[in-house]
Amino acid sequence: EYKGMSKDQMLQIRRQFCNPMTMKVTFYKRPVFIHQGHMQWLWDVDGRRYLDLFAGVATISVGHCHPRVTEAAVKQLKTLWHTTNIYVYPPIHEYCEKLASYLPDPLKVIYLTNSGSEANDLAMLMARLYTGNFDILTFGNSYHGSSTQTLGLTSNAAYKYPLPSGLGCSNTMCPDVYRGIWGGSHCRDSPVQTTRDCSCPQGCCLATDHYIGQLKQTLATSVPSRIAAFFAEPIQGVGGAVQYPKNYLKEAYKLVRERGGVCIADEVQTGFGRTGSDFWGFQGHDVIPDIVTMAKGIGNGFPMGAVVTTPEIAAAFAKGVHFNTFGGNPVACSVASAVLDTITLEGTQQNSLKVGTYLMTEMEKLRDVYEIIGDVRGKGLQIGVEMVKDKSSRDPLPAEAVGEILEDVKDMGVLIGKGGLYGQTFRLKPPMCITMEDADYFLAVFNKALSNYMERK
Numbered sequence: 001e002y003k004g005m006s007k008d009q010m011l012q013i014r015r016q017f018c019n020p021m022t023m024k025v026t027f028y029k030r031p032v033f034i035h036q037g038h039m040q041w042l043w044d045v046d047g048r049r050y051l052d053l054f055a056g057v058a059t060i061s062v063g064h065c066h067p068r069v070t071e072a073a074v075k076q077l078k079t080l081w082h083t084t085n086i087y088v089y090p091p092i093h094e095y096c097e098k099l100a101s102y103l104p105d106p107l108k109v110i111y112l113t114n115s116g117s118e119a120n121d122l123a124m125l126m127a128r129l130y131t132g133n134f135d136i137l138t139f140g141n142s143y144h145g146s147s148t149q150t151l152g153l154t155s156n157a158a159y160k161y162p163l164p165s166g167l168g169c170s171n172t173m174c175p176d177v178y179r180g181i182w183g184g185s186h187c188r189d190s191p192v193q194t195t196r197d198c199s200c201p202q203g204c205c206l207a208t209d210h211y212i213g214q215l216k217q218t219l220a221t222s223v224p225s226r227i228a229a230f231f232a233e234p235i236q237g238v239g240g241a242v243q244y245p246k247n248y249l250k251e252a253y254k255l256v257r258e259r260g261g262v263c264i265a266d267e268v269q270t271g272f273g274r275t276g277s278d279f280w281g282f283q284g285h286d287v288i289p290d291i292v293t294m295a296k297g298i299g300n301g302f303p304m305g306a307v308v309t310t311p312e313i314a315a316a317f318a319k320g321v322h323f324n325t326f327g328g329n330p331v332a333c334s335v336a337s338a339v340l341d342t343i344t345l346e347g348t349q350q351n352s353l354k355v356g357t358y359l360m361t362e363m364e365k366l367r368d369v370y371e372i373i374g375d376v377r378g379k380g381l382q383i384g385v386e387m388v389k390d391k392s393s394r395d396p397l398p399a400e401a402v403g404e405i406l407e408d409v410k411d412m413g414v415l416i417g418k419g420g421l422y423g424q425t426f427r428l429k430p431p432m433c434i435t436m437e438d439a440d441y442f443l444a445v446f447n448k449a450l451s452n453y454m455e456r457k
């Protein structure tokens with residue numbers, strides 16, 4: 001039972017003492033005051049329970065306060081809170097060996113950080129040192145962090161400041177087959193309706209050829225003949241669960257490598273089994289990156305991140321001394337180790353595939369009923385639902401309407417996220433322990449919220 005300060009007190013303190021941005025990013029008119037979590041559930045200060053389908057932005061991987069992970073944290077807290085790499089201590093070694101076993105060759109050298117932005121900062125530095133080149137390419141509408149360097153990678157306008165940041169970073173067109181200029185209608189065999197269909201295994205999509213042509217153009221005109229790195233998420237997260245057409249990433253990697261660059265997969269949201277069919281999102285594209293960055297789900301909510309690369313790139317990076325006080329902290333490593341054990345022992349990735357596929361299949365049925373659902377896409381438990389004014393225009397559903405539906409869903413006990421360039425995409429990235437019953441509950445709630453909205457309209 002919650003016995004702390006009142007809601008009014010918290011709001012007052014938030015207004016007066018907290019970063020003003022924290023007021024802006026609250027999704028709800030009537031905010032949720034979270035007190036406690038267990039697995040896929042959250043409780044507010046009044047004891048009301050919510051099904052959490054956003055997981056602190058794909059961060060809770062195996063479940064809020066998962067017993068095995070909590071036990072590992074408590075055990076380590078009673079043994080050793082902190083020491084640095086100056087000394088040799090077991091948890092970091094146990095963890096690095098374990099994490100490496102989840103990655104394909106030659107991705108075996110691990111650097112531990114405290115966040116995704118920090119991991120991407122480090123990856124930028126590594127790529128530049130290794131290649132001797134400076135320019136870095138990312139997708140339009142991407143989010144890779146908010147540090148001064150990673151703000152250069154991030155191209156989602158909402159997060160940009162009118163200041164120079166991340167010198168040497170530029171964008172290529174995001175191969176978004178729903179909102180981009182080339183889409184599912186360019187399928188060679190038969191025009192497909194949605195992005196998810198467009199990732200069809202036949203690889204027949206002409207959109208790939210068009211977007212690759214555009215990438216070639218960018219490589220020829222916007223960056224010098226050699227480039228340091230190409231950063232991409234396997235499925236865009238903040239960008240709204242945007243998936244790329246079949247083979248795009250594979251062909252892009254080839255072009256970048258031909259021009260001396262390394263390929264970096266940002267697995268901050270897609271890693272650790274979230275995409276269901278694969279442990280890492282890049283595996284779904286049949287590529288092996290040169291550098292992989294990770295955070296969020298790695299620690300199930302404990303602040304942590306990592307960069308994994310090849311021995312060759314690591315050797316080039318060893319030209320200087322790299323030190324990070326908290327990176328590889330013993331408590332973080334013990335937690336992250338328990339997260340990996342849990343994913344394996346509980347079949348978390350398989351659950352992600354089963355429940356995620358069911359959710360998307362059922363939501364496609366809702367898409368066929370409601371004119372305001374334009375696209376259902378994603379993989380496993382990294383899902384996007386694109387809200388539109390109507391299917392033919394594909395114009396984004398206005399923010400107020402999206403907000404109303406979001407609030408209604410919350411009032412019926414389910415928390416989901418939103419994102420996309422216009423805030424038009426509902427995002428589902430729950431703790432991966434959710435069940436089929438939870439999925440059914442959400443589907444009923446979502447259906448009701450949509451019909452409530454249509455009635456009000």
Ligand code: PMP
Nearest residue numbers: 115116117143144145237268295
């Ligand atoms: N990369 C991706 C894909 C992300 O979604 C985020 C966070 N939303 C980051 C990097 C940055 O991570 P952090 O907030 O831990 O710095």
